[in-house]
Amino acid sequence: MKIAIVGAGLTGLRCAMELKEFVKLKVFEKNSVGGLVSSFCNGYCIEKFYHHAFRTDEELLNLIKKLGLGSKLVWKTVKVGFAKDGKIYSLSTPLEILRYPYMSIFDKFKLAMFTIRSRKKKFEEFDDIEALKALKEELGEKLLENFFIPMLNAKFGENSKQVSYAWLLARVAIRSNRKLKGEEIGYLRHGFHQMVERMCDEVEIVREGAKIKRNGKWNVNGEDFDAVVFTAPLPELGELLNKFNFPEIRYQSSVCALLSLKKSLSDVYWINVDKANFGAIIEHTNFMPFEDYGENLVYLASYTTPESNFFRLRDEEIERLFLKDLEKFGVKSEDVNWIRIFKAKFSSPIYEKGFLKKITPYKVSDGFYVAGMTSKPNYPERSMNGSLTAGKEVAEQIKRDLGL
Ligand SMILES: Cc1cc2nc3c(=O)[nH]c(=O)nc-3n(C[C@H](O)[C@H](O)[C@H](O)COP(=O)(O)OP(=O)(O)OC[C@H]3O[C@@H](n4cnc5c(N)ncnc54)[C@H](O)[C@@H]3O)c2cc1C
Numbered sequence: 001m002k003i004a005i006v007g008a009g010l011t012g013l014r015c016a017m018e019l020k021e022f023v024k025l026k027v028f029e030k031n032s033v034g035g036l037v038s039s040f041c042n043g044y045c046i047e048k049f050y051h052h053a054f055r056t057d058e059e060l061l062n063l064i065k066k067l068g069l070g071s072k073l074v075w076k077t078v079k080v081g082f083a084k085d086g087k088i089y090s091l092s093t094p095l096e097i098l099r100y101p102y103m104s105i106f107d108k109f110k111l112a113m114f115t116i117r118s119r120k121k122k123f124e125e126f127d128d129i130e131a132l133k134a135l136k137e138e139l140g141e142k143l144l145e146n147f148f149i150p151m152l153n154a155k156f157g158e159n160s161k162q163v164s165y166a167w168l169l170a171r172v173a174i175r176s177n178r179k180l181k182g183e184e185i186g187y188l189r190h191g192f193h194q195m196v197e198r199m200c201d202e203v204e205i206v207r208e209g210a211k212i213k214r215n216g217k218w219n220v221n222g223e224d225f226d227a228v229v230f231t232a233p234l235p236e237l238g239e240l241l242n243k244f245n246f247p248e249i250r251y252q253s254s255v256c257a258l259l260s261l262k263k264s265l266s267d268v269y270w271i272n273v274d275k276a277n278f279g280a281i282i283e284h285t286n287f288m289p290f291e292d293y294g295e296n297l298v299y300l301a302s303y304t305t306p307e308s309n310f311f312r313l314r315d316e317e318i319e320r321l322f323l324k325d326l327e328k329f330g331v332k333s334e335d336v337n338w339i340r341i342f343k344a345k346f347s348s349p350i351y352e353k354g355f356l357k358k359i360t361p362y363k364v365s366d367g368f369y370v371a372g373m374t375s376k377p378n379y380p381e382r383s384m385n386g387s388l389t390a391g392k393e394v395a396e397q398i399k400r401d402l403g404l
Pocket residue numbers: 006007008009010011012028029030031032033034035036037049050051052053208209210211231232233236254256301344347348371372373382383384385387
């Protein structure tokens with residue numbers, strides 16, 4: 001029995017780990033092994049896009065232990081905040097939130113009550129409603145402008161208007177259980193590339209883009225397989241996308257800068273930013289020790305669409321725009337040791353109205369399986385944990401179907 005897996009991101013690699021003892025496997029990867037969690041190495045290795053874990057990431061945490069990396073998993077309560085008019089406000093503790101000047105006490109109270117109510121709502125019932133519309137009706141214009149719009153912009157860029165209320169409610173429910181001291185997040189000290197490398201053990205990875213054809217059997221790059229597991233973003237299916245009649249899912253793109261700064265920007269790990277070309281500043285060395293890298297490492301994160309002019313800009317142009325915005329935070333070009341731009345064309349589905357009905361099933365046709373960012377475990381947040389779960393679940397389904 002021969003199976004082809006398309007994509008060596010976490011979904012594909014997790015699926016391969018599960019199937020490798022039962023079948024002959026080939027994993028096709030057209031870019032970097034690790035996919036969105038691949039790393040940039042510069043004496044040390046760090047993810048091209050910021051990554052952290054949560055205590056609830058059961059599949060991820062179990063896998064890390066299973067791969068013998070449990071002792072490298074570290075947890076830290078980090079500060080999160082908001083930047084307004086070039087000033088950074090930590091909003092990590094109840095006291096800091098109370099002191100935040102851009103929201104009235106009344107709005108802060110309304111927000112707290114909304115969070116409690118959200119956890120009790122059946123989010124699925126709100127899939128056909130736009131988040132911004134519902135929030136405006138429920139909470140009013142001010143909270144929308146001062147809180148939700150910057151938050152949604154940081155996550156979805158220009159697509160924030162389309163996001164469904166179901167997504168927002170589901171997301172509030174999983175992310176609002178913060179401790180009094182702030183948010184606790186986890187990281188694999190010295191980088192998630194260690195996990196990716198161990199996942200590749202005894203897996204044959206073919207460094208080619210996969211072209212899939214149907215000629216009685218499933219054929220990938222000229223070779224026949226009994227089954228194919230497709231774990232790449234759906235638009236990468238090309239012509240097969242129409243054949244399978246998938247509902248249209250729009251994706252967003254990520255443009256992230258990684259910078260080495262001469263001095264730290266603040267003591268906050270995650271800062272949502274209003275009115276800039278990036279929606280968030282993530283200071284990695286406010287999370288992991290400076291000594292692990294010997295320099296202050298900061299990500300500037302932005303989300304856009306594959307069709308946007310911004311996504312198509314040359315790296316130097318994006319650098320220029322980002323550095324100009326960073327000046328508002330007192331960072332001059334001479335404070336920057338180096339900057340690198342990383343782009344991902346399909347970095348997440350856009351959780352638009354009606355998205356829940358579009359979640360992709362694992363089995364699409366006889367011998368053809370799809371798993372990854374649009375699978376159920378990746379709702380409401382595509383994540384390492386969600387993709388690992390999808391990879392494991394699709395492998396379990398294949399084992400059942402093929403009697404392995
Ligand atoms: C900016 C950013 C920040 C993130 N932060 C976090 C975080 O803090 N915590 C967290 O848990 N998750 C985070 N994530 C999400 C996490 O990285 C992803 O959910 C997960 O890595 C996706 O894995 P995947 O295998 O499903 O998809 P991908 O990583 O996209 O893997 C798919 C693979 O398929 C390959 N491929 C595409 N087409 C073909 C083809 N034709 N032939 C062969 N190969 C092909 C691609 O090159 C890619 O390697 C973040 C993602 C981004 C973009």
